[in-house]
Amino acid sequence: MADELRLQNGDRLTGDTISLAGNVLTFKTHGVELKIPWVEVASLSLDNDMYVTVGTNPPVLTSLNAADASGRVTLRTGGPIALTDIVAIAAKTAAWETSGGAGAGFVQTAGNTEVSNVRLSADATAR
Numbered sequence: 001m002a003d004e005l006r007l008q009n010g011d012r013l014t015g016d017t018i019s020l021a022g023n024v025l026t027f028k029t030h031g032v033e034l035k036i037p038w039v040e041v042a043s044l045s046l047d048n049d050m051y052v053t054v055g056t057n058p059p060v061l062t063s064l065n066a067a068d069a070s071g072r073v074t075l076r077t078g079g080p081i082a083l084t085d086i087v088a089i090a091a092k093t094a095a096w097e098t099s100g101g102a103g104a105g106f107v108q109t110a111g112n113t114e115v116s117n118v119r120l121s122a123d124a125t126a127r
Helices: none
Strands: 003-007 012-021 024-029 032-037 040-045 048-055 060-062 074-077 079-082 086-090 096-110 114-125
Touching: 003 024, 040 074
Parallel strands: none
Antiparallel strands: 003 012, 003 040, 012 024, 012 086, 024 032, 048 060, 048 086, 074 079, 096 114
């Protein structure tokens, strides 16, 4: 699934909501990142949970359902609110990010001398 964005002029876009900061919505569709003034947005629905800030309240991890005819969106965790009351949207980040890898190798050479090599390596990062 994808997020759905409807603009005041009637255009509808699907893609991924990146953020809302400084009254500018960053929305990614078909590999293109768009910066859209928040006043141009008529409706937004989020498929995945994001941190949504309403007014001066602390951010809440929630999803949004599209705006109705009156311009109110529905927060999964808090009910309907005016789209214009949303002041920030931020991506949910993992508490821990991990990356790493491992490798092994064995080489054996025979001839006048016999040589055997074994190689093991590993790395891991957690943040």
